[in-house]
Amino acid sequence: MAWAGLGGAGVIAATVPGSDAARWAWTNDGLLWVVGGSLAAKEYASAVLTTQVGSLDPWDQQGMTGDLYVYAPAIPGFVYYDLPRVDAIAAMPEMLLGGCYERYYAGYVLPEDAAVETSPQLYWAIFRIAGSCADQGFATDVANHVSSTPGFEPGSIEGVDVLRDDYNIVALHDDIVIHLSADPTTFDEYQAFVDAFFAAQPFQPA
Amino acid sequence: MLSAPTDSGLAFLIPDVAGFVLEDAPAEDVVWHFYETRGLVQHHQVIRTDDGVEIGRIVVASGYGTVSPIDTYVAQVFSQGIQLPRDDAPMADDRTLVLTNESRCGLGGSRWGRRDRRHRAR
Secondary structure (H helix, E strand, O other): OEEEEEOOEEEEEEEOOOOOEEEEEEEEOOEEEEEEEEOOHHHHHHHHHHHHHOOOOOOOOOOOOOOHHHHOOOOOOEEEEEOOHHHHHHHHHHOOOOOOEEEEEEEEEEEOOOOOOOOOOEEEEEEEEOHHHHHOOHHHHHHHHHHOOOOOEEEEEOOEEEEEOOOEEEEEEOOEEEEEEOOHHHHHHOHHHHHHHHHOOOOOOO | OOOOOOOHHHHOOOOOOOOEEEEOOOOOOOHHHHHOOOOEEEEEEEEEEOOOOEEEEEEEEEEOOOOOHHHHHHHHHHHHOEEEEEEEEEOOOOOEEEEEEEEOOOHHHOOOOOOEEEEEEO
8 A cells, every 4th residue: 555646646555466456545625535446446546536637736735745844844045845746646656665654745945046947956755654664663674774775874964863875865753754865066055954954843852 | 334324415526437337335235344434424335337347436535624534544544554345245144254455555565465354244
């Protein structure tokens, strides 16, 4: 079970390899929609979604983000841009946590005075590890996986423990995973943002 | 609740889809329990192809007051997993046997579990 894309929508897809049983769930206009049964029901779910997706705002994340916006604190001088839903869905296969997250929020940040059409350079992705995965120690697995990846070193930014290499900064706090990615030059240019970003995290001591 | 929940206000929102028809679940149905999201107002129906083959179920649900139905769903399924009904059959003792597969989240799907369970419900 994992978030996935279906017909341009963000859905929670539940399937089992080797089984014909499946289920897709999503939200639209404040309601929960669930279609399940055999894999043949996917055609019906897709048809229902076709009637809904056209009226969705491109930035409507359909419940993927939950309350993760609190981990993108306002930083003076910088503006967060959410990824459009279709781009957020397209990025899912590349994400650090595989399918083991229950919330997902992704975007990029630009200086306040940058034109809106400026190409993204520093991306952020914030996850809440799925409850059942967290119960099985998945956060530790993630930390072990990242720290054992060549190039990653432990460090600290504004008191927050991080793992980083030249292109990534990863922080884990309880069931929250924060991943910043950029090229080394960009990280240098956005040093003030990165410091302020971690200093303002809600899990920092008051 | 003994039978599948229905709500005319939610039923009205389901679009017609060519090639499929919807019908209420029979009174003795137990499969609907496996689609239940606790704490929501729900409308549950059976999906059939035009030639009468049942292919699944649809549920449309709303929250009470300010309750977000997707938040409720996320909280329940990502912590507990989902039992996906695969087959069901009546038993001699007037109960129904429902075979399910369990779907849980996992890293890239590689840890998705498959486990047959047998449920008996009146």
